[in-house]
Amino acid sequence: MSGQAGLSFLEAHRIVTEFQGGPELRFLFALSGTPDPFLLYLQAEAAQRGRTAQVSFLPFNTLQQHLVATSPESPEVFLLFPWDFLPESDWRTGIPASRVPLDAALEQSRRTADLLRRRPEAAFVYVAAPMPPVTGLPAADQSLSHALESLAASLGAELVDPTAFSLPSYLANGCPIGGNGLGRVAEHCVRGLVAAPRGPAKVLVTDLDETLWGGLVAEEGPDGIAFGPQGPGYRHYIYQTMLGRLRGEGVLLAAVSRNDAEVVLAPFRAGRMAVREDDFVAIIASYHAKSAQIAALAEQLNLGLDAFVYVDDNPVELAEIGAALPQVTALAFPGREEELPAFLRRLSSLFVRTEVTQEDRERTELYRRRAEGMAPSAAQGADLTQFLAGLEMRLVLQDRSQGDRARAVQLINKTNQFNANGRRWSDEEVAELLSSGGRLFTASLLDRTGSHGEILACLIGPEQTIEALVMSCRVFQRRVEFGFFGALAAREVWPAAVRFSETERNEPFRRFLADPAFSNGSGEVRSFDGREFARRHQDALRLFEVSWG
């Protein structure tokens, strides 16, 4: 059950106004009360998932008729309250003239639940709102309330904090949710709809860093990440044990990561995690878009994308999947322990198995053989340009040649992947270079999801050669490096060269260095043509609003 705040009215309006459009998400929002105040929030929640909502409503107070008289023509999300199961408990009709016996109330409620169960593709959200005294006996009323909640849960409904219900609003205008709760309830509804099962899912694809384990394995190493049943690893340990159970029931597990294969395999091969490498049909490590990795996996396994569930902690990755592969059910891995129960309930509901056969238990091995020999995905990334444009990225460049440079030095000394040469610099060495005419620049990235902080550092020597260039792996695939170099190229004097050295882990930088604006060759110093760079990457540069801080 969740009680977090959702979008506010003006936030929702801003999101809808700025949204550039995406695949249609057509659905019926089935509510027995006044639905209109939800519209803006439903549109905003869909937009946040890269979808354009096309919402239809039921006429006021016709939910029961709808259930009896119609078959679903489009996806549906039902926002349910106790009086949808038992009309006698509706505040707007007053207290029943005579007491309703508990047995009769339960029987009536089960009949409604049976009608709802005939819509297996619908999503259900239930608000266990307080009820008026229906049975006349406080203990029976309480039992009834619990029974209704259980009935809703048996439908797979997501349960919403009862405080979302607003009796004043319901009595004043028929909308059972007040202005303060519309955002969070709409979030539940759209999330439930997007994640609504189309038959049990078959494949669970998981992100690795900050999801299967805590921390970034490329930066902290296999010994620095957290996955054990203690401290910061507990959340990830519980998730891993859940994956183990699903795997035993025949669910195929796969992992995708923007990383080098050997780096992500190291924690599996250390043998200390609750899941093992051979629990997975594929562990894909590449620097392509995750949507491309998942699409390639679906092709390899010969399974439809609607059989896939994807779990990631990063909202941007989830949005990318939502935009590129709307058939895939994307779930956010919880950032806090208190969100874990709801997450696991949802995950469990997507992989319902009434019976587990021997074939189910052996399925992973069967598919592993099918996927055998699958190289790290070489699939071309989906066209990210449109998606990235929708992120409204802002790159704020700072000249750190004077003043505080602690974060820049820290970045230079902890970043492995997008790192021009792997050299570590002490603060004294940086100070010495700067005092001899060098420059230190950093870049911070902001987008519509918030700030990513200072994510790039570039140390330039007095001869205009870049001596250190690093970028956090958190912003891979954003084309930040192109934005940054474009901004440098726009200055009167741009860096003449980059000092490059191949390291075990700097494959992402090597890919960037392959750009024709850098000279080929085997030497350490690779020249840079800023004019050529700007000419070649106008599309990428347009993704950013660049400013100097």
Added chain:
Amino acid sequence: MTDKLDAIFRVVFKLPTGAPVAHLAQGADAAWDSLAHTLLIAGVESEFGIAIDPADSMELTSYSAMAEYLARQGT
């Protein structure tokens, strides 16, 4: 407070940025029907983190009444 309230009115009545809203009142504006009133109340509750009693809601029939109400709430 005024900026937010102005923005809510502009969204509900589909007015462009910067359009004046202080003169708006139920009865004087055809667009201020019961649905618009519901949306206004919900928008104000959301943005100012308050719950408006139905009796108060019925009195909030103009921009100025809404602004005065919010001032009394200390928002």
